[in-house]
Amino acid sequence: MSTGPGLDMNKREQADPRPRYRQVADELTAQLRAGVWPVGAMLPTETELCATFAVSRHTVREALRLLEESGLVQRRQGSGTTVLALATPDRFVQDITDMAELLQYPQETRLTVLRARKFEADAETAAQIGCGEGEAWVRVEAIRRLRVTTAPLCFTTLLIRAEYAEALDDLGVLPGPLYALIERRYGIQASLIEVDIAASGVPPHQAELLEVEPGTPALLIRRRYLDGQGRVYEISEGAHPAPRFNYRATLKRIPELP
Amino acid sequence: MSTGPGLDMNKREQADPRPRYRQVADELTAQLRAGVWPVGAMLPTETELCATFAVSRHTVREALRLLEESGLVQRRQGSGTTVLALATPDRFVQDITDMAELLQYPQETRLTVLRARKFEADAETAAQIGCGEGEAWVRVEAIRRLRVTTAPLCFTTLLIRAEYAEALDDLGVLPGPLYALIERRYGIQASLIEVDIAASGVPPHQAELLEVEPGTPALLIRRRYLDGQGRVYEISEGAHPAPRFNYRATLKRIPELP
DNA sequence: CGGCCCGACTTGACCGGACAAAAATGCCGG
């Protein structure tokens, strides 16, 4: 039953024979964009969506999975599907502008900027969805701005996530899914290694290797930060055969660095 | 800072009554890691895997989807499923080391290093899978090192992908899936904008905005590169309502930059 | 009135089947 006009508007059958669930996902995205459901609202149940689009539940679920991977909605078993973000073209321009502006700051001060942005986003989202800033929903928009995703593991993602690890921790975003992916892909458990270079007394440019535990080497990717108190931080992702939590370690001075 | 439980609350996923397809995916991953199938080999067909694990084809497909998202295998309709990478702990250490070494180079020379690495990886993979360097499979390992994934869109990913856009183009990796995600999420078509700053005559630090077409503004994220001939490139991702291909545009001089 | 339990509702996982689409394969005639 071709009820929805959105389903009928597939333009070129021969050029774009899109799968059904992609059509459903696109139609849902369009409705999200049109403001049918505001941020924080709940989508119709999967059964209702089946009736709406005249497809089976499997197709609806596949479409919802695509939307969830895109970061548009969030599904919770037993509860329902909620709208995470209103992804409009204006929002895209705003996001790009924000990130472009962020890149203009020196590397050392970006974390400070991000922290300030977090509270702005909290207030903005609170006003948008009409609840107090202390509510759990307030964090949605802030999290969206620096979302740690269940992305396929690529090292650039890993690196950039390590770069903002501290800010992400402040925002309440946990790197669990990423670690799960590392575990599945490499068969090891990765750990977040945090080093207070200022406390170690070793200048960052002279520190190369650190030991998390005696006899347990841990590789690290050098990333240096400077907080407001002039303390230098080095946060990295490394390979370490231990459960996931933040490690603190002291630096080891090395003689030479090519 | 807010401290809090931090990563501790993430540990509630310790007791896991894992879904079946995750068990299948883990078992397949383990066999991949054990070297049952070498890089470039083809996995058993889905029907055979159904018989092997005594599950339905849907479960096998879900497991293969997980593996594909993790970058371990590649599926092609009509052909089969092939092994992309042997993801061992040693490989993880090697990858981390590679990226850490890459980060030690100045930003301007990283692309040159990546290009050199590409040919090394080509030769290495060719020897590993036993085929000529001209074969298509040679690119597999190189692609894996800087894989453009169909990741949920996060702007850090987008930024870092833009940073290596030129290298990724050299490696034959096309940013199609990423654009498709941008399109679904924001309802617009994003484009890769390439600017030859040297030809425009405008110094990079004085150039802020560019016009792809008359009257069509395109935001850009500043990323400057220097190739071997001393030419400065600026490659960025922007919002532009046009089909996906690389744009060339001239820079516009701006008076001031904070 | 408050805490607890049970049931309705919703998503998660899985099955067995069916057909479509793309690639590989083999056959055949030039």
Added chain:
DNA sequence: CCGGCATTTTTGTCCGGTCAAGTCGGGCCG
């Protein structure tokens, strides 16, 4: 020998159903 065509193989999509697991709210009982 080789190019074109039909067949087979393999993955992609979709259906309708079943059961499990988590969430939420209302009613029961202390």
